Amino acid sequence: MGESSANGSPTSADAAGRALAARVADIAPFQVARVFERARQLERAGRRIVHWELGEPDFPSAPTVVAAGKAALDAGRTGYTETLGLPVLRQAIAERYPAAVDAGRVAVTTGASAALNLLAQTLIDPGDDVLLADPGYPCNQGFVRAAGGVPKRVPVDARTAFRLTLPALRAAWTPRTRVVLLASPANPTGALLAANEIRAIVEFAAAAGAVVVMDEIYQGLVYDERDPDPFARTALGLDDRVFVVNSFSKYFGMTGWRLGWLVAPPWAMDAIDRCAQNLYLAPPTVSQHAALAALEPPALAVHEARRRVLARRRDVFLRGMDALALPVAHRPQGAFYIYADISATGLPAQAFCGRLLEEFGVAAAPGTDFGSHRAEAHVRFAFTVDEADIRRGLERLGAACRAMIGSPR
Ligand SMILES: Cc1ncc(COP(=O)(O)O)c(C=O)c1O
CATH class of the missing domain: 3.40.640.10 (Type I PLP-dependent aspartate aminotransferase-like (Major domain))
Incomplete structure (x- = not known):
């Protein structure tokens, strides 16, 4: 039973309890959305954040794609x-x-x-x-x-x-x-x-x-x-x-x-x-x-050039990770993510991502967003930002590892 307000009418929690389908209780929120919102908050407060959390490259759509969209609008x-x-x-x-x-x-x-x-x-x-x-x-x-x-x-x-x-x-x-x-x-x-x-x-x-x-x-x-x-x-x-x-x-x-x-x-x-x-x-x-x-072909040439940029970013990222104490769980052959094993830090994924963001200004997705199998031991870094931000993020990640490894949970 939900609580009633002083005049006996149902509270909004009570109404929601009755109106929402039972199935929605099983739908988990994205932790990465919370990471992103917190990162934005920190930016508004003047912090410089490295965004490794989102599965979306930093490129706008190719110029011919944008032009075709505009032309479709103009043509009604x-x-x-x-x-x-x-x-x-x-x-x-x-x-x-x-x-x-x-x-x-x-x-x-x-x-x-x-x-x-x-x-x-x-x-x-x-x-x-x-x-x-x-x-x-x-x-x-x-x-x-x-x-x-x-x-x-x-x-x-x-x-x-x-x-x-x-x-x-x-x-x-x-x-x-x-x-x-x-x-x-x-x-x-x-x-x-x-x-x-x-x-x-x-x-x-x-x-x-x-x-x-x-x-x-x-x-x-x-x-x-x-x-x-x-x-x-x-x-x-x-x-x-x-x-x-x-x-x-x-x-x-x-x-x-x-x-x-x-x-x-x-x-x-x-x-x-x-x-x-x-x-x-x-x-x-x-x-x-x-x-x-x-x-x-004009847009495909742009997409192909961007694939090569992403390939370079992946290699820079992987070389940087080699130098850190965090092993890459799997060398990615595709997509734009690095799935890193953070068990050496002794922190579960969400706590690791929390500290990484709050203390070191790097936003990342905890493994717990993607399942439960050894999820606490992993985080996902997206190489959807430019090489300068990858290098900046790697420096900060290095500092975070030095601070966290051996620190109490
Ligand atoms: C594996 C996979 N499938 C499907 C989607 C959904 O993508 P969209 O609806 O933007 O095409 C995503 C988005 O990140 C994804 O990673």
Whole structure:
């Protein structure tokens, strides 16, 4: 029972207790959002903060993308589009993949977020188990729960280079497993899955009556290949049964335009269309016109140059970490995160991030945002800031380590 006010009417806490769905109690807040807000507060008070907490590069969208968005506005393209996106954009996305993809299998969505939510609504029944990596992208659990599913986190760590492997999936499999959610490159570790591993997982899942959703939002952001084609590394073409999610947010530098896509087997498209009609009506129109430009050579050249900048930043960061007492849990091959093992400091992740921000002016995401498996022993640093800030942050991190290692919890 909630408390009543002096006149006997229900308090707002009481009303909320009755009105809010029970399910929202299970939805965890982002600790990194709190870190970011506190960092902003400190900046307003005059502190110089190094921002390593956010999964968003510091680049604005490419000039031709911005121009295409402005042109769409000037031309009055402000109404709805088709639910699954502009046919010309679906076609342009389909044509980018190395193995021919039918444009009818592409759905344009409001970010990868909407693609993941649509797939959760389309594929998961109440009580179904969904296997996902721990650590992994935190919102996936929310999508699964919103569809009534049960997220089952499968621990991954340095022993498998943070890859969710078939043996680990087999061990976690239950009769209610309906969906396996993979990501490559992965957040927060930058781990990559090999083609043969993906193929084996899709085979196994199909034989067991389950499907695989592959999150490729960091596709294109890989660093150890010469002249990589940003669309080459994909689960599409390995097996037609896989569902692929992608986005214009990361490689294409368009986080705020809120645009992504999915590619699904043909048999699922009608159901996805019906869900999308009901949940979203259509993805953002101006953003779709801008995205057409993002797939054209002038913007692709900008994105590719930025990938090379990110590769350099990663190397500077990793060299700096080598010089510190904090081991990198996994050398990231993709995405833009360093997942560091902070157990030597003796502090749990949140306390470490708190001290790092308050005393040393560096904002970072605690491992506990990404799961529970050895989460207290890890933090995520995003190399989404320029090299000067990476070097500044490394100096401060070095000072923090010297101060913390051996200090009492
Ligand atoms: C692994 C992963 N998937 C999905 C998303 C959602 O991205 P968006 O909705 O901006 O496309 C993110 C964002 O950080 C992510 O890291």
